Amino acid sequence: MIGVPPPSVDPAAPESATTLPVGGPATVRRCVRELLRRHRRALALLVGVNAVAVIASMAGPHLLGGLVEDLAAGDDVQLGRAVSLFAVALxxxxxxxRIVRVRGAMLGEEMLADLREDFLVRSVRLPPGVLERAGTGDLLSRVxxxxxxxxxxMREAVPELAIGVVWGVLLLGALTATAPPLALSVLVALPLLVWGCRWYFPRAPRAYRSEAAGYAAVSAVLAETVDAGRTVEAHRLGARRVALSDRRIKEWTSWxxxxxxxRTVFYPVIxxxxxxxxxxxxxxxxFFVLRGWMSVGQLTAGALYAQMLTEPVGIVLRWYDELQVAQVSLGRLVGVREIEPDAGDERVRPSGRDVRADDVRFGYGSHADVLHGVSLDVPPGTRLALVGPSGAGKSTLGRLLAGIYAPRAGSVTLGGAELSRMPTERVRRHVALVNQEHHVFVGSLRDNLLLARPEASDEELWSALxxxxxxxxxxGLPDGLATAVGSGGLALTPARAQQVALARLVLADPHTLVLDEATSLLDPRAARHLESSLAKVLAGRTVVAIAHRLHTAHDADVIAVAEDGRISELGSHEELVAAGGAYAALWRSWQR
Structure with a gap:
């Protein structure tokens, strides 16, 4: 058919921008089967109630056909009886x-709640590195x-489709039972309907999938531009970001x-x-009536049934088209099922608390390595400070030591066990990472703290604070620990949100901590006081602190200087100052 060709933009381009996959047909079918099996009773009730409503709707044509039959035969017409029966049926x-609509909406909401919960549970179980690489745009568009x-x-298409299918099957049955020859007339339009469906439905899923991926790409570009607005302005990247946004929007609108x-082709066919x-x-x-093969009453009832049949067919096709769109969204939601989280080897257990990096090499994606043969030994209870210029690889090394990323080459071990081979939950029990991003969840201050240790008492919460x-x-809060914080509640300043995150760390009580500028949102004097307080709580624990404020390095047992993805110096504060190398230069500039 001549018409608008699909956009030349490869739909894989925007889709490949994210590491979170789109669920394939097998994954979607498996998810649908699970939902239907879980809600089979509610679905059976919906179909049963719908069948009663459809059978009642067929009373009108049946009664009218009977009246026409009586009139044609010259019999007495029981109009009052017919009207009464029709009123009851109506x-x-x-x-x-009404029951079908209500029960269908309830069933849809229950299924949708299951899908949301499934997506959330599976997402938070993924390795943090996977979610970080996915980007905020893709995650936002999915949720x-x-x-x-x-x-x-879920609210409309699923119940409407169930109504349409039951309605259509019962009407075909009624048409066949009332006027069997007229059932053949449906076959006249069947070739056109089949052709339209065979033309439309193979094209629609790919188009809708590309449209959704294009929208995700637009969301990603806009979110990144807004989040990094000051950086874009400082580096005069505005024109480039606008051009990128325009290109993504053009790709999306073409789809x-x-x-x-x-749709403009398919709907006229219907x-x-x-x-x-x-x-x-x-x-x-x-023709059949004129030949005497059928009565006028049968024709009347059959014509009304055939006219009614167009409605469920239209419902099924219209909502099946909506389900094509929903299928893409469902595939994007259940796509996390296709990421097999590395469950690790349950047999891999640390035999100690020493942290060691041995000839570690690491890079993001297909880009060049940012760490080049880094080796580091952190004995239990050591306070190690990682310092160096921006871009030297400090935060990347910290995430490797915390088990967030796995090295491309070399190994990172805890107590002789490779972190990348241990189950994620076990790694989190031993090692915790606290960075500059602190989240205050909607709820009370108590709820925010109990995330770290649900069984903690109020006394322990106050102690951690x-x-x-x-x-x-x-x-000083209005309701103390019961005060609502987060969106819709009391807005905590960034500094207080950072303190809440550190209080969670105290409650979690891991033996090894990686602190990536964990006090950066506090002013220097407050940060210094807080670090002194934390030092008492964290005594005896292994602490890897990534810091730009060199007073943190001054208090550490060992300082590692990172430069160009390598450890260039290693030693105590006094040793490195005496050596007169890179750290000594940093310290002199810090003292000025």
């Missing part, structure tokens, strides 16, 4: 249709746009236009099919 249909599209399908063109069904029923039925110099302002 009341039953209205009541049960907002895709969930919204899926919500509409939007293509999917719209597909309308033509409806006209053919009605026309063939009237023509064939009239006191250890990070937060007890004073926390005691």
């Amino acid at each position: 009341a039953v249909q209205t009541l049960f249709t 907002t746009t895709d969930v919204d599209r899926l919500a509409e399908a 939007e236009r293509y999917t719209l063109w597909l 309308n033509l099919t409806h006209m053919l069904v009605i026309g063939s029923v009237l023509l064939l039925g009239g 006191g250890a990070v110099d937060a007890e004073g302002w926390a005691r």
